[in-house]
Amino acid sequence: MNGQVLVITGALGALGRVVSEVALARGARIAGIDHAASHMQPTPNRIELGGVDLTDAAQAKSAIDAAAAHFGRIDALINIAGGFAFEPVADGDSKTWQRMYAINVLTALNASRAALGHISKSNAGRIVNVGALGALKADAGMGPYAASKAGVHRLTDALATEWKGKLTVNAVLPSIIDTEANRASMPNADFSTWVQPGELAEVILFLVSDAASAVTGALIPVRGRV
Template sequence: MNGKIIVITGASGALGRVVVDMAISRGAIVAAIDHASKTPASTVKLFQIGDIDLSEAAQAERAVAVAVAQFGRIDVLINIAGAFTFETICDGSNDSWERMHRLNLLTALNASRAAIPHLLASKAGRIVNIGAIGALQAGAGMGPYAASKAGVHRLTETLAAELKGKVTVNAVLPSTIDTPANRRDMPDADFSKWVTAKELAEVILFLASDAASAVTGALLPVSGRV
């Protein structure tokens, strides 16, 4: 990853922070895009871009333009921005479906569309998305989330086909990630079976690396020890 310019969305979340730190530790320079307006101070290796709603195409374009203005290019886009909701169809509303669509699918779509011209100019352009194993076969209460993540899977496959030979596009499909929020929400679960953020970050950065130059269109399960 040494010297690569990496744009990471959702950078202040539990997974985003781990990916940012790991990428920097391996020599990358990171533009961290987040919805939060209050972000840590930028450093030589980390440039913070806050107060961005990536579900709005114009804001995604602005954030990517700021990153390019700062560093001159982009080599990798890692789309981590997203959210989760658990809601049964009978007890829920369309609001949840629309929210998941915006936060999980439109964020990845808008950031990718804004970054593609710059990734095409890189000699090693990469896009890595975050899908979900739960989108392969949705269970009760998973409808809005699974539908939006299934959209991320199809987005990944379509972009991989459209950019084949120019930019690789892949997605990791985690099961439950071991985060403080998930532990609070599922206190009786066996946490030892969950995938850790560090384990998932390793796979993400592999797909972003030169070593994965022959991998595109992959939907790679990262299921922990289930």
């Protein structure tokens, strides 16, 4: 990563922590943003900005600007912040749809808007979003979540087209990520078929790297063994 400055949203979650640690081990400098509180003291290579509601555009801008001020620049934004809800369409609540849109689409939108001015100044500007394989065809109970992640896919398309030649914008589409929360919600599943956070981190960081300089507008399935 050679000193590359990465902003990672959802940095205190299961996937965000792994992406941060792998990137740091490869020489990146990390600004982690999360809704959860953080008590980590800033270091030359890492800061954590906790208590940030990325569904609020003003809070997103404040956090992104703080990251840019700390490191002097931003080279890449990795939008991991998001959430999941399982609810049938007919028996569901419209508030669930609104909540899924807010925490999956608005978080990525607000962070991207706030970061574009900074990232476009980099010689290797990157945005990587986390979509979902399940958004390509929604199964029963997946309507609100799948619709919101489909919005992330279309956001990726639009940004990639609008900023072509200035930065790259791509998304990874995982199946089920092997996390404690997912294991608790699906205790009878075959965990060995799921995507390991480290496996997904490798794809994300490839898209951030110089090796992916010609890749933009891609929606990359990361199926694991599902």
